[in-house]
Amino acid sequence: DGFLREIDPKLARDYRRLPGPFRGYQPNEMRSRLQKEFGKRFQVSGTGHYLVVHPVGQRDLWARRFEELYRSFHHYFGTRGFRPQPPQFPLVAVVFPDRNEFLQYARSTGARLPNQAIGYYSPISNRILLYDLTAGRSSANWYQNAETIIHEATHQTAYNTGIHARYSPPPRWVAEGLATMFEARGVWDAPHYRDRRTRINRRMLAAFQQYAKSRPRGSLKEFLSSDRLFSSDPQSAYAEAWALTFYLSETQPQKYIRYLKRTATRTPFTRYTAGDRWSDFATVFGRNLDLFEAHYLRFISQLRP
Numbered sequence: 001d002g003f004l005r006e007i008d009p010k011l012a013r014d015y016r017r018l019p020g021p022f023r024g025y026q027p028n029e030m031r032s033r034l035q036k037e038f039g040k041r042f043q044v045s046g047t048g049h050y051l052v053v054h055p056v057g058q059r060d061l062w063a064r065r066f067e068e069l070y071r072s073f074h075h076y077f078g079t080r081g082f083r084p085q086p087p088q089f090p091l092v093a094v095v096f097p098d099r100n101e102f103l104q105y106a107r108s109t110g111a112r113l114p115n116q117a118i119g120y121y122s123p124i125s126n127r128i129l130l131y132d133l134t135a136g137r138s139s140a141n142w143y144q145n146a147e148t149i150i151h152e153a154t155h156q157t158a159y160n161t162g163i164h165a166r167y168s169p170p171p172r173w174v175a176e177g178l179a180t181m182f183e184a185r186g187v188w189d190a191p192h193y194r195d196r197r198t199r200i201n202r203r204m205l206a207a208f209q210q211y212a213k214s215r216p217r218g219s220l221k222e223f224l225s226s227d228r229l230f231s232s233d234p235q236s237a238y239a240e241a242w243a244l245t246f247y248l249s250e251t252q253p254q255k256y257i258r259y260l261k262r263t264a265t266r267t268p269f270t271r272y273t274a275g276d277r278w279s280d281f282a283t284v285f286g287r288n289l290d291l292f293e294a295h296y297l298r299f300i301s302q303l304r305p
Contacts, residue, residue, distance in 0.1 A: 001025050001033065002089035002126030004166070024089040027051060034092065049087060054095040055132075066093055069153045072188045077163065082257045084161035091156055093128040102131035114234075119148040121155040123166055128152045147183045154179040163260055167268035171277050172227040174263055176238055177245030180204050200246070202305040207239035212297075215240075220293045224281050225274035247296045252285070259284040 002024065009015075025033070031044045034053050038044075043056045045063035049070050052063045070091070074084050096102040099118070106113055106120075106129065113120060119130025130148055155175060158164045164175060182188050186198025193199075215236075223229055223244075229237040248256040262280050266272065285292060 001030060002092070002160075004124050004126070027090045030090045030092070038094070046090075049091050050093060051090045052093045052095065055097045058095070058132075061132075062093070062095055065149065066091070066153060069150060069188060070157055072190070073154065073157045073182070074161075076182075076187065076190065077257075080253055080257050082163070082260065084157075084163060087157075087160040089126065089160070091160060092126065093130070093153070093156075096129070096131040099131050102129065105129065119152050121152040121159075123159060123169070126156070126160070126166075128156050150183050150188050151179045154182040162264055165264045165266065165268070168264075168266040168270060168272070170260075170263035171224070171272065172230050173223060173237070173241040173244065174260070176230075177241035180238060180242040181245050181249060196250070197305065199250075200303055200305055201242055204239050204242035205300075205303055205305055207235055208243045208300060211236040211239050212301075218290070218293070220244075220296075221278065221289055225278045243300045244296065247299050248285075251295075251299060255284050 027046055030051055031046060034044045034051060035042075038053050041056065042053050043059065045052045045054065045059040047063040047067035050063060050066040052059075052066055054062045077084050094105075096105065102118075103113075109122070109125070111120065111122065111129075118133060119128065121128050128149075130152065158175070158178060159166045163178070164170050169175065180201055181199075183204075184199050184201045186193040186195065186200075190199075211233075223237075223240055227237075229240070245256075248259070259281065262284060282289075
């Protein structure tokens with residue numbers, strides 16, 4: 001079912017290798033297990049790649065949208081020469097009817113969430129969990145949920161299609177940069193919004209412009225090599241992750257794809273050291289970081305929402 005479980009081999013009394021290749025649950029098997037887990041108050045809807053657990057009677061509000069986001073993601077990378085792999089498991093999203101139920105479930109799984117969180121992707125369970133801000137009202141209110149859904153669906157899809165690797169995660173800026181970039185309508189709905197301005201995440205651009213006023217000069221190497229800024233100043237870290245990702249995607253798309261492939265094919269379950277992170281970046285984009293940073297900051301400074 002895609003759930004990661006850690007087992008200490010020293011505690012195993014008996015184990016054996018099963019014949020044949022590993023096979024995940026089929027959609028009908030997974031649907032049955034999810035229905036049993038969440039009970040009669042919820043319904044499980046299938047849409048091809050997704051199984052969505054949601055309050056009874058809300059199929060049209062959720063299942064189709066998750067599938068549309070998956071297709072948008074696939075189209076984005078396919079047109080750039082990076083063909084996403086088929087997911088090994090059905091992709092699961094769970095939509096709770098209200099915040100209290102969402103938080104209760106999150107606490108039961110040990111998840112630590114920011115105060116204002118309305119949803120998250122769990123790499124352990126491989127599920128998206130969120131609650132419905134619109135309380136099941138019409139699709140006119142869809143955009144109240146949209147940014148969170150798109151952000152978390154991007155994480156989930158990336159980790160299940162070979163863009164990122166769950167067993168050897170990329171630097172956090174890579175994962176969060178991609179997810180914040182996809183929040184922009186011109187990225188997740190590119191066929192209908194072709195102008196560059198629609199690809200700009202205005203919220204992230206504003207946050208980066210604010211951060212730029214006090215951003216330490218030459219801080220990019222530290223950002224590339226460490227996730228510390230996400231702990232000390234999350235808003236600025238997300239803004240820089242978006243800005244750097246948007247710059248690479250817009251100006252060096254083929255190198256950006258090469259870099260994603262490089263971070264996704266590391267040896268599983270190995271530590272990604274600061275030196276290795278910098279080396280991987282420099283191998284693709286070059287070692288003259290001062291020149292790179294100057295071009296990057298100039299590009300971002302010229303953006304207008």
